[in-house]
Amino acid sequence: MDTEHIQLAHGGGGQLTAELVEQVVLPIIGGQDARGLTDAATLKLGRGRLAFTTDSYVVQPLEFPGGDIGKLAVCGTINDLAVVGARPRALSLGMVLEEGLLIALLKRVLASIAQAARDAGVAVVTGDTKVVQRGGLEGMVLNTSGVGEVMAKARLGFDRVRTGDRILLSGPLGEHGMTIMSQRKGLSFTAELKSDCAAIHGLTMALVDCLGGAVRFMRDPTRGGLAATLVELSRGTGRDVEIEEAAIPVNRTARAAAEMLGLDLLTVANEGKLVAVVSAEAAGQAQTILAGHAIAAQAAVIGTMGRACGQGTPGLVEMVTRVGGRRVVQMPYGEELPRIC
């Protein structure tokens, strides 16, 4: 394997991305733990805590059923703030445009950004525009960074997870990833499939506000899908994770498309879903809270946190299949799909 050059798979959100971050970026940038540099950071500011996050977006095609690169950027950055228990406050917008880009297309994307920000009640307050020569950029790359205030009631972290805590998923898997792939492959039977691209801070803020410290951990399962999120959860907590296949909400079209293309929906990207770990006692209430939101109507309890594995023993993620077997869920290696977000 070529270890001297960057490969597309380094951007896939799986094992290779983790290795690039852990072996190349963090040892040099230093001072931060791996989580700190891959998600929203929080820092003390005045009497409160500020959440701060960044994401670059390189999705192709730029426009797709259910959204476009602009909506994706706004929602993705809001979601990174949301899952650390923050109330999103403001976004920045950095645009790198390719020479020759149609200004009409740029206007559509900007309108989508404005709409998504308005819908979410978050302002775009600062920006920057650069232009690069015609070439491999394919239109534009966006960066949205965001700041938010961490809710006073939020008590989140791998160290807050306890044995028996329940894992909730807010809806069916893989709608974003399968939409992008269907667009590229021209799959006609997926006409009704659209990206789940949505801001989830309504979900996270409701959970934290109602359940406080009973909410232990939250994450939006984007690149690398639910599989990557659960493996990170298992590694971070040092605990086994068990999920039930039959409990996972399903979008039949996404499932059919995945089966046809030989993909595992567990590893396909989502852009408007929430994974939350809550105490066993609060799980029912959490499901009710989530299901009250249109984007989480199919929210379900899909699994349970196991005991701590003890020092040096990595946790394992296992799925009890529909037929009662057990299957180990692994971190995807490279990418199922480049430029998914």
Added chain:
Amino acid sequence: MDTEHIQLAHGGGGQLTAELVEQVVLPIIGGQDARGLTDAATLKLGRGRLAFTTDSYVVQPLEFPGGDIGKLAVCGTINDLAVVGARPRALSLGMVLEEGLLIALLKRVLASIAQAARDAGVAVVTGDTKVVQRGGLEGMVLNTSGVGEVMAKARLGFDRVRTGDRILLSGPLGEHGMTIMSQRKGLSFTAELKSDCAAIHGLTMALVDCLGGAVRFMRDPTRGGLAATLVELSRGTGRDVEIEEAAIPVNRTARAAAEMLGLDLLTVANEGKLVAVVSAEAAGQAQTILAGHAIAAQAAVIGTMGRACGQGTPGLVEMVTRVGGRRVVQMPYGEELPRIC
């Protein structure tokens, strides 16, 4: 002229960039004034004010005398926070890498980022990595966003500027732009020329701390150079601006290179300079404060703010030349140089 497609000049920091922002971006993103979306924004957070900014970097070549894309990104974002009177607190790092990029080069850039952040006393706290196909990106594009706390003593804004206020410049013009251009053109006599790329928050914080409200306005003259900064100052305040050519600090090599290439140093990019407007009474002290810093040893008072022009009359920027003539300084139209930062 092609008005339907993005051109390289839209990224040059001059009149075309301003038009793109004012005519395309702001009417759609809305709610913000032009300054709000082109520089650091400030927002109330708890008892203080948060400064928040973003910048994308597309410079070619990635490494140049005096710095590289990483140092440029860290310093540029710190500087945007600095000129709104903020103490920089934390940076994000969004990397879009081109497939095939040498990991050894990535490591050098990361080391440079780490060094620049350490030198400035600011932490990189959150990040994101994407990869795009081999093509027109030429290695990498970086985005750094930053947050800082606005100093309690800061009283900055176009509306704070008064007739007779003095304009200070922290050092000679065009070292960054001429270095990049010399690298591309292979000019051998510019061997000793290097980018002025530096964090200027030491300068801005000292000014605000010592002089408080006597500091009216600050800006770092990057793309579009001193000319763009002064035209913006004139437009924003509705006042004429007069500067003296003989007072502007000079780097002889940069000047020779500019003359040879037919460029006006007033329009060439800087990456470690400060333009500050201070009260006439405080101008001497401001110069002394600046000159105490190594990066501003040649700091000089270069001009004066005129009277308000009255409603609807745009201010004019004039330069008294070395031979005693007067010349109008205009906003550069497109770019002297694409991908300068």
